[in-house]
Amino acid sequence: MYAPPVQRLVTELGKLPGIGSRTAQRLTFHLLRASDEEALALAEAIREVKAKIGLCEVCSNLADGPRCRICEDTRRDAGLICVVEEPGDVIPIERTHEYRGRYHVLGGALSPIDGVDPEDLRITELYARVEAGEVREVVLATNPTTTGEATALHIAEALRERAPQVTVTRLASGLPVGADLEYADEVTLGKAFVGRRAV
Numbered sequence: 601m602y603a604p605p606v607q608r609l610v611t612e613l614g615k616l617p618g619i620g621s622r623t624a625q626r627l628t629f630h631l632l633r634a635s636d637e638e639a640l641a642l643a644e645a646i647r648e649v650k651a652k653i654g655l656c657e658v659c660s661n662l663a664d665g666p667r668c669r670i671c672e673d674t675r676r677d678a679g680l681i682c683v684v685e686e687p688g689d690v691i692p693i694e695r696t697h698e699y700r701g702r703y704h705v706l707g708g709a710l711s712p713i714d715g716v717d718p719e720d721l722r723i724t725e726l727y728a729r730v731e732a733g734e735v736r737e738v739v740l741a742t743n744p745t746t747t748g749e750a751t752a753l754h755i756a757e758a759l760r761e762r763a764p765q766v767t768v769t770r771l772a773s774g775l776p777v778g779a780d781l782e783y784a785d786e787v788t789l790g791k792a793f794v795g796r797r798a799v
């Protein structure tokens with residue numbers, strides 16, 4: 601239907617999460633209308649982020665050097681490690697301004713059905729950090745989903761054996777404040793229903 605270069609852009613944009621084929625077409629036409637400078641700034645931003653951003657050698661958060669800004673920050677409490685699934689999970693926790701410890705990004709959640717086993721995540725690296733000393737508490741902040749809960753359980757059990765002196769905690773469950781129900785995952789929503797009260 602489109603010239604091959606146009607079709608190529610529609611296809612590539614359509615691979616992005618949350619972008620259906622209609623949105624991909626709309627974005628493509630927007631970029632075709634935009635100036636060369638504006639459109640190529642997007643291409644350049646993608647190229648730069650792929651060239652310059654890697655994973656922190658300590659916590660696997662995104663970093664533009666060997667270590668991320670949080671691991672570089674000596675004011676952050678090294679005795680606290682918050683375990684999350686993806687680098688994107690660090691941002692909302694940082695926004696709360698409630699947490700002053702460090703992070704550990706697993707790179708996903710355990711899901712045997714999808715072939716994601718403990719060795720596919722950076723779990724061994726977490727145990728090594730905890731066993732190295734210093735750590736007092738590990739906060740499990742994996743998602744309140746089936747795989748996230750399974751991951752938290754797996755790590756909590758392993759830490760009880762490997763580092764019984766370390767406190768392991770889990771974020772309190774509940775719907776995110778201010779979010780629409782449609783944005784809540786099914787497990788959180790399920791818990792919210794079970795725990796519902798008369799008002």
Ligand SMILES: [Zn+2]
Pocket residue numbers: 656657658659660661667668669670671672
């Ligand atoms: Zn780091």
